[in-house]
Amino acid sequence: MPTTLTQPERLERGLGLLEATSLNVTFMVGIGPFVVIPFVVQAMGGPQCLVAWVTGAVLALFDGCVWAELGAALPHAGGSYVFLREAYGPERWGRLMSFLYIWQTLFQGPLSIASGALGFADYSTYLSHRARVTTAAGALLTTPAEKAIAAGIVILAVILLYRRITTIGKISIALAAIVVGTILWLIFGGVTHFHASYLLSFPPGAWNFSWIFAAALGHGTVQTVYSYLGYYNVCNLGGEMKQPERNIPRAIFLSIAGIALLYFVMQTSILGVVPWQEAAKSKAVVSLFVARTFGPAWATFATILILITAFGSIFAATLGYSRVPYAAALDGNFFSVFSRVHPKKHFPTVSLVALGATAVVFCLWLTLIDVIRAILAMRCLIQFVGQAVGLLLLHRHWGRERLPFRMWFFPVPLVIAILGWIGIFISTGRTPMLASLAAMAVGIVVYLGRARYRREWPFQEAA
Numbered sequence: 001m002p003t004t005l006t007q008p009e010r011l012e013r014g015l016g017l018l019e020a021t022s023l024n025v026t027f028m029v030g031i032g033p034f035v036v037i038p039f040v041v042q043a044m045g046g047p048q049c050l051v052a053w054v055t056g057a058v059l060a061l062f063d064g065c066v067w068a069e070l071g072a073a074l075p076h077a078g079g080s081y082v083f084l085r086e087a088y089g090p091e092r093w094g095r096l097m098s099f100l101y102i103w104q105t106l107f108q109g110p111l112s113i114a115s116g117a118l119g120f121a122d123y124s125t126y127l128s129h130r131a132r133v134t135t136a137a138g139a140l141l142t143t144p145a146e147k148a149i150a151a152g153i154v155i156l157a158v159i160l161l162y163r164r165i166t167t168i169g170k171i172s173i174a175l176a177a178i179v180v181g182t183i184l185w186l187i188f189g190g191v192t193h194f195h196a197s198y199l200l201s202f203p204p205g206a207w208n209f210s211w212i213f214a215a216a217l218g219h220g221t222v223q224t225v226y227s228y229l230g231y232y233n234v235c236n237l238g239g240e241m242k243q244p245e246r247n248i249p250r251a252i253f254l255s256i257a258g259i260a261l262l263y264f265v266m267q268t269s270i271l272g273v274v275p276w277q278e279a280a281k282s283k284a285v286v287s288l289f290v291a292r293t294f295g296p297a298w299a300t301f302a303t304i305l306i307l308i309t310a311f312g313s314i315f316a317a318t319l320g321y322s323r324v325p326y327a328a329a330l331d332g333n334f335f336s337v338f339s340r341v342h343p344k345k346h347f348p349t350v351s352l353v354a355l356g357a358t359a360v361v362f363c364l365w366l367t368l369i370d371v372i373r374a375i376l377a378m379r380c381l382i383q384f385v386g387q388a389v390g391l392l393l394l395h396r397h398w399g400r401e402r403l404p405f406r407m408w409f410f411p412v413p414l415v416i417a418i419l420g421w422i423g424i425f426i427s428t429g430r431t432p433m434l435a436s437l438a439a440m441a442v443g444i445v446v447y448l449g450r451a452r453y454r455r456e457w458p459f460q461e462a463a
Helices: 017-029 032-044 047-073 080-087 093-128 144-161 165-192 211-228 244-271 285-293 296-330 349-365 368-397 412-427 430-454
Strands: none
Touching: 017 032, 017 165, 017 211, 017 244, 017 296, 032 047, 032 093, 032 211, 032 244, 032 285, 032 296, 047 211, 047 244, 047 368, 047 412, 080 093, 080 296, 080 368, 093 144, 093 296, 093 349, 093 368, 093 430, 144 165, 144 296, 144 349, 165 244, 165 285, 165 296, 211 244, 211 368, 211 412, 244 285, 285 296, 296 349, 368 412, 368 430, 412 430
């Protein structure tokens, strides 16, 4: 398959469709849907919060079309790094865009891993039945013990990932089975104890489609989109995929469709057992839900399953993000030490360990609430909007034969994805937006200084 980018085959193509879909699923679920349910209910103010879960799924599906086209055409380690470089031209703007992606990945990759680990530590407190400390606004305060638990979980993930990709694929299948089994069990509990009156108890004005409803939907969708993130993880592992031009799009769409359906039914089941007014205030709503459907003893078991699910997301996220600095180093656009590959197990050792170490630092420094909006704001412009626009450029410059997968009804899904991500960016709030723009500006300054020193674009000498 022709591309303008060639990378040495130093990684092992050992992931099939089942393993790739499993890695996506474990990345997507994690702790996200279990901790954001109260925030979504609060944002929407009633059972109409289900609309936010549907909106998040639609955005993920349209954006998935962009990832599927790019992943099938450029199946290399690094995902968005490769996409941005090729779409904007590897000798000019593509150098800047791909560098900015690496720059933001230095922050949002470890932040994403840390968010899963902090969510794991926070939810684990249910097992000890300790009273939680909250701020006046209800935001959880992460204790030193919880921070230590989060850091330890990241270290465990790195240890398990320090092996061949074929073995990792088998681990991912087992974790994905636990993830899906847990959600199906929760759905069963909801169906057998369902109260339609709880689900239909809409507050006055719930369906008043005004700017207030739109703003609430925006804030709610920020939380649900966070729970869907990860459907693109397989693109970071493109250099380790079997038949990537076929399996990458399939893994993306299978994971989005399957998880969207499970999320919607699970949320409906919870709202049919726990009144929305109570769910909005709960910090462990799923454990509360299980206590009412199966009994208090089963709530402890459900918490253990949720923690395993959270660990699966940390595992998959660390795996995927570790390939991004590796790809940039291999390309000469990052420190060369990150291109080192284990001589026998064929995985990027330095990149994996460095990413894990940075995530540990964030676990010890930040709280869960700090990172969710920051993650989304930082990704929206460069990664999601940037590569969607880049795909438009590739459609202009590449022939059809260089795009083995083509989205349906092009460019409608692509345009909707761009508008959706701009809306999400605005909905993250003023502080995350400004922080994201500031980080981008600093990244541009760093790139220009580095390019001037190395006499690269736009400072290269004329031929």
